[in-house]
Amino acid sequence: MSRTQAIRIRATGCPEVMEWVDVDIERPGLGEIRVRHVAVGLNFIDVYFRTGLYPMPLPGGIGMEAAGVVTAVGDGVTRFSCGDRVAYAGTKPGAYALERVVPEAEVVLLPDGVSFEDAAAVTLQGLTAQYLLCRTYRVQAGDTILIHAAAGGVGLLACQWARALGATVIGTVSTGEKAELAKSNGCDFPIVYSRENFTQRVREITDGKGVPVVYDSIGKDTYIGSLDCLSPLGMFVSFGNASGPLPPVEAFEFTRRGSLFFTRPQLFHYAAKREDLDDMAKDLFNMVQTGKVKPNIGRRYALADVAQAHRDLEGRKTIGSSVLLPEVSGA
Template identity: 55%
Template sequence: MARTIIIEEAGGPEQLKLVDRPVGDPGPGEIRVRHRACGLNFIDVYQRTGLYPLELPHPLGMEAAGEVVAIGAGVDHLKPGDRVAYAAMPPGAYCDERVMPAAQVCPLPDAIDYETAAAVMLQGLTVEYLFHRITELKAGDRVLFHAAAGGVGLIACQWARSEGIELIGTAGTDEKCALAREHGAAHCINYRDADFVAKVKEITDGAGVDVVMDGVGKDTFDGSLDCLRPLGFMISFGNASGPVPPVDLLKLASKGSLKLTRATLFTFLADFDRCQAMARHLFEKVASGAVVPRIGQRFPLEKVDDAHRALEARQTTGSTILTL
């Protein structure tokens, strides 16, 4: 049996329930993994509220780190006792131990501890695909990144600095802006005090940025388009403020033949070789010190409802982990 957080119906943090569930043995292509730390992400909120529907009842959690207990037939890249980390479907990481598909579980280098791994997998792999799998970015390019002091944002700031990319961040307080700059943002705009579109135009001498990476969604989408240079690329990858309404494609034409994609991490992780390569790239960044995840909050597993409330209220900075 393993302590596991489940929801039986969609709704608020009060729907999160701690139960004991049988773990079982891994079948073909599966592993049994004992967790040492779990990550918390906005996708967990989307699943809890029903924005991303699940078949209920269902456990939650997309990210964790721990050790392999047992493997099923056909699993060749892992063995019992291996240190591992993952960001993977299906949800179910909020637990002490689970059986899950092995393909997106990645060997964890000894140089990276479990809490760091749990804090960096989903957010770090998100940054990896944003910077390397969608459009070609090079040193000197300008990127606008919303919520730059959040878990994904602080990793993005460091990643950009390590590759010579000029990152312009936005955040909701002067303290969060300072934190983003400390982590590598070239500029950070307090969107509560200033019009971020006007500030981006000022910073870029009216030219606009090459790429916008927007995980906020509804509240920032139109302004993000206005920050792009002609032929610029808008990457929408999250809905923290709510889903983006339907888009008039003619708007992209009128604003300078803009490009737009709505991307999701798990499309990129679905391919085994690409998933493992992305993880290796991320681990190289972490092991070298180019990316140092900032764990801003820790909550025990049984207080996951409080963790969700803090995340939704934008009271968190950096990554949030659940301790076991």
């Protein structure tokens, strides 16, 4: 057993509950590997765990995504060796650390041409974009779709990916600056929701037809408006709660708007099988390597300064993806 440093929380609450502490790190056990992190991803799901919206055992670690180098392997590990470049978006929080032991089953090999920072910026969000666009609702050339938070981490990747699939993309953003960013990343019709009614604009853009799918990571503030954007038999995809959880879902609301579909997907269900994770990661990294999807790293923070990163994320001050850098954390 050796020592490392990591962020830990003893109780849920504000960003200040996150503490930079010394922790023990064990040798990897059966089917596990140890990874020295070079870059760590910052995602809104981390806020959900920190605030208690998503329960987890306490005290505990936080963070879902990182990229780095394998430093040790446990018995039974066949896919990885020491020195391999890897990335993961795991099912158990704890990525806010200099080094960590993780199950081999959750890790993917990082191909040449994809940097550690890019991997930390796109693995969780990019795999999310992949299953949303290619599995939850299979976007086809000619589709017109709506993506909320189009200038966020997932949003920018999804706009690029959807454009590469041949779709027309409508996206909502909070500011003119974010509208320009979304447009430069494949969003054909950015809507600044603070100045325009996004439901009316979607109906105008689609000549009253609506869209076949809405990808919504905002939650309660956009819920009803999103339903009103859908065409009959359309799909409402709720994959986040940035403005708060959805109200109780009334089934008849979906019937009277044209037999709509509702889903609340999670990456970890789509990637539960090793072959699915490998296929999704291969698709993602191929999109990155070919330049069809380009990571947008808006901010970099020292891992030890993650409280400020969370404040910026919750205050919607971040644009694109943000990464946390262990090597500048004073370790």
